[in-house]
Amino acid sequence: MKQFLLATLAALATAIHAPAALAQSLTQPVDGIVAVVNDDVILRSELDRQVAQVTTQFANNPAQLPPRDILERQLLDRLILQKLQIARAVDSGIKVSDAQIDQTLVQIAQQNRLDVSQLRGAIESQGMDYGQFRNNVRDQLLVQHLRQQVGQSRAQVSDAEIDSLIKNGHVRTEQLHAAHIVINVPEGATPGQIDEAHAKAEDVVRQIRGGMEFAAAALRYSNAEDALQGGDLGWRNANELPPALVAAADKLQDGEITDPLRGPNGFHIVKLIGKRDAGAQMVTEYKLQHILVKTSELVSSAQAKQRIEAIRNRIVGGEDFAKAAIDSSEETETARLGGDMGWAPAGAFGPVVQQIVDGLKKGEVSQPFEAPPGWHLLKLDDTRQANMAGQMQRSEAKNMIFQRKAEEEYMSFLRQLRSEAYVEIRLPGSEPPKAGSNS
Structure with missing residues (x-):
């Protein structure tokens, strides 16, 4: 995300x-x-x-x-x-x-x-x-x-999947910079439609190997959301990417592309831009405390903000953050622990929260900020440097599996959303839809 x-x-x-x-x-x-x-x-x-x-x-x-x-x-x-x-x-x-x-x-x-x-x-x-x-x-x-x-x-991740990832040594420390083109196959596609999509993907491969820039081909042919960015996936940990994509990339030299790969949503063409060994992945970890006031049909955003501001004023006035969390936080998992969120690596809670954390000094309490499901306060207790290489934490392994599954599930969701919709194209030259058609 x-x-x-x-x-x-x-x-x-x-x-x-x-x-x-x-x-x-x-x-x-x-x-x-x-x-x-x-x-x-x-x-x-x-x-x-x-x-x-x-x-x-x-x-x-x-x-x-x-x-x-x-x-x-x-x-x-x-x-x-x-x-x-x-x-x-x-x-x-x-x-x-x-x-x-x-x-x-x-x-x-x-x-x-x-x-x-x-x-x-x-x-x-x-x-x-x-x-x-x-x-x-x-x-x-x-x-x-x-x-x-x-x-x-x-995208559900089981303990067994996490155990298997760690136990079997499938946690890879290298990172890949790749780009991709996706040629969708319709939901419930017929063999003819699958053959048509495969033929289109093979034609795209021929054009790229014949001199067309990959980014231009992505713009012209890809059905992926990142087509306007040339299909660029950026640098990703190998465990965050589909295993089939990683396996294909392992056989490529920088700048090479794969033949069409069959995936759950269609055919993929992958270009390897670069590889690097993450090596000793020294990351900053943060120990945070958290208070949440939720919004709901009965509690407006303005009311929740007023409540969280009152809690912050009490803390700034001398009340212990942990006591305030136990008394007032609506985050049930951490409230009983005094709002203690434990240690988490940079970026674990998304870019908005990370930006707020980056602006805090040790022991400082943030200004109230809004993010689903309500208004939040954070206190930065401490920071430390940790080497993630070779000692994959369960939370990191779970996140890698989740990100991979979530991407696949969302692609399937989009295909279903599109197939169920009524869409009438009125561009000049487009044929009008037949009766009962969804496109």
Whole structure:
């Protein structure tokens, strides 16, 4: 999930430096509907905005872009999937508060070496609407929370799996930098549809080996969410990736690609960009205490914030944090321990919490902050350096297995979501759907 958020922030941040042509495209009047998605629509202006952003990314090498009609269909498919995810998130009761959006905007600003006021000025100086930019951030956070919800409900990790990973020596310390292209196979695909997807994947491999850049092929053909980033997966611990992908990468030299690999969701093409041995993985670990006040239908965000602020004032005034946690925290697992969360490595609780922890001194209590399922306080008790190589902790092993399963489960979830939706494409040249069709 962390990689997904960082990719999202990076994509949003690129708009800040877009040329005037992109800014103008963001302010063009609505000129029609290009798709109907269940009870929602996608406007021509939304699609034009996506096309302008991609065109800007490839400004130095426009020949790598597919023809306009193919690019529009690829981007429209991604907009459709985004609409479906946002709708499902809202239907599932997922909410994103203004405070969470503000925290994310701080991250985007810092990535661009700006403060939030400068970020807003940079956006508006390009002719873009800051309110729309905030809405884009909100939508991406909704999707992120949906991914977390689906992963937590579907990706179960047993003690036996953790024991096996450690006992059999399958915990690998090396890291891989890979990129991938995914050619989806429809839910309940016929043998003919599977053969068609395989043939398409083989054709993509031929084009890449014939000279097409992998990133351009990902943009043109991949059904994965990271296609706009060239399918780049970044540096990942080998245990976080599907075993079949790792096994294929083991046989590659830097820059080489695999033949099509059959996966649960379709066919994958993998490019190995690099390998490195993590060696002695010295990481910073944090010992934290935590207090939570939950929001609910009966307790609004404002009410929960008021309660957590009152708790913090008591602590700052001299009350012991552990006592306050026992008396007031609604995190049942840690409240009885005085809010003690034990030792955890950097990044274990996500980028938002890590940013807050990084700003604390030993013994300091954080300002209240909001993240599902409510308002939080953290106290930094201590820090230490730990070598993770060769002594895989159960929590780390569990996280690696979970991340791998969660990614696979979410891909299956997206295929099901798309297959169950009513989608009518109205792009020029697209055939109207047959009666009863979902696409």
